[in-house]
Amino acid sequence: MLSKIVSAAEAVSKIKDRDVVTVSSSSGLGCPDLVLKALGNRFAQEGHPRDLTTLHPIAAGDMYGIKGIDHLAQDGLLARIIAGSYPSGPSSLPMPAIWEMLTENRVAAYNVPSGILFDMHRDVAARRPGVLTKVGLETFVDPVREGCAMNERAAAEPIVHKQEFAGETWLHFPNIVPNIAIIRATTADERGNLTFEHEGATLGALDQAIAVRNHRGIVIAQVKRVTAAGSLRPHDVHIPGHLVDYVVIDPDQKQTTETTYDPAISGEIMRPWDSFSLPEYGVEKVIARRAAMELKEGDTANLGFGISANVPRVLLEEGYPQSVTWTIEQGAVGGVPLTDFAFGCASNADAILPSPTQFTYFQGGGFDVSFLSFLEVDRDGNVNVSKLGKKPYLTAGCGGFVDITAHARKIVFSGYFAAGAKLEVSESGIRVAAQGNFTKMVEMVEHVTFAGQRARRQGQDVIYITERCVMRLEDNGLVAFEIMPGIDPEVDIIAASEGRVAVAKDVKIMPLSLLSEGKMGLKL
Incomplete structure (x- = not known):
C-alpha cells in the first residue's frame, strides 16, 4: 500500500497555477494552518502556484495566533477569494494582510453567506447547476446591491445573478468547481480514514472533500497523529480514506486559537454546570437578560456573537441549564x-452536526428564535453586521448571519444604542451621562446584512434590544415599545437617534429585576 503521509511542502507541491482551493476552517477552529503556511512559503520561494481562487465557507485563521489565509496574502498567489467570513479583531491589532489586499483592490474578494458556500459544494459534488436560493434577497448579497462583491475587482466579475423560476425571484450562484481541498482532522489511519475526536467541530470538511474528489481533484488532510490501518471504529470515521489523497502530520496543531486541547470542547467530557463563568454585572448583562425574556421552556434557539453570546449564561445563572437547546453554525x-x-464550540453538547447540515436547518427556519447582534440599524429596520467604516477588519463579514435570518420565525437583535456613550448602571436604572460619539440608529446602514422590510413582508417577528429601549419596525419606522428605567425618552431615544426612533404612546417600563446585581428571577 502506498503511503499517503507526506510533508506539508510535498502536499502543496501538487497545487498548480489557477487551481481552485477550498479550505475547511472556522477562524482558529479546525484551521489547517501548517499546510496553508507551506503553500505561502512555496509561493514566496518559487513564485508558484499563481492566480489561485480560494473558497472559505467560514474564515481561515484569525488575528490572535492562527494566520490562516494571511499565509496566502501575497500578490500573484491569489486571484480571487470567496469567503463567508474573514479574520477580524480589535483596532489595537495590525490589519491582517488579506484585508490590506482586498481594500487596496489587489485581489477580487467576495463575501458569500456561509450556508450558501456550503450549498455550493454540495451542488458541485452532485453536478447540479449551482445554488438557487432566496437567502440574501434585498441584502448586500443581492445583485441590485453589491452582489457579494467587496471591492471593484470583484464587482467586475459577478458570481451571483437574479433568476426567475416558477413565477418567483431567486438568486442563482453558478458552480465554482474546486479541484483542491485542504481540510483538517485529529487522526488518520494508514489508509487516510479521518476521525475528529479532538476537534470542536467537523465543519464542512466532508462536503468539501466530496466536491473535490467527484471532480478528480486532490484532497489534503492535516492531522495531529496517525494510527494503524483498521484501528479506527467505522462509526468514528467522518471522512473515509478513499476521499483523501495526502495526509500531513502536525502534532502541535491547536484545537482553537489559544487551546492546545480541552476534552470538554470536543465533547469527550461533560463539565459541571457550576464551572461556567457568568456574565459580569453591567450594561451588557442587562441587555442579555432582556433578550432572555423572549425565550420559552423547550425552545430551540440559534446564537450569534457579541452581546447575544451572554444569553445562555444568563440562563445558567437563573437555574435553566438545559431548558433551551442552543444551536450554532459550526x-x-x-x-x-x-x-x-x-x-464556535460548545461544552456539554448533545450533538455536533456537520456545518452544512446545520445550515440546511437554519436556512429553512426550523428553530424558534435567533439571538444576534448589530453594528447599526436604520429607519427601515435594516441591520449591518458585516462592514463598517474605514476599518473593515473590525468586522468579519456576514458569516452565517444572512442564512440564519432569511426565514427565522423570530429574531432578537441586541446592541448598544450609541457608540461611546457614558452609561451609569445601578439597581434603580441606567443613566446616560454622555450621549456618545454617534448613534447606531442611522438613516441608512452602510451594508444591508438583514433586510428589515423584507422580514416584515414575510411576517417575521423582529425586535431590537438596547440598553435604552426595545424597538420594533412599524409602518413609520422604528418604535420603542419598552424603555429602561432611568432613561429619558425625549433626550436619550428620540433626540439621541436624531428622530429616527419614535416612542409608542403606550410604552412600558422594563422591569427593575433586569438591573439586579443578584439573580433577576427569570421565569421562562
Missing part, C-alpha cells in the same frame, strides 16, 4: 456555546 447542538477564543 455544528454544536445543545450544551453551552463558548465565548472568546473558543467561540
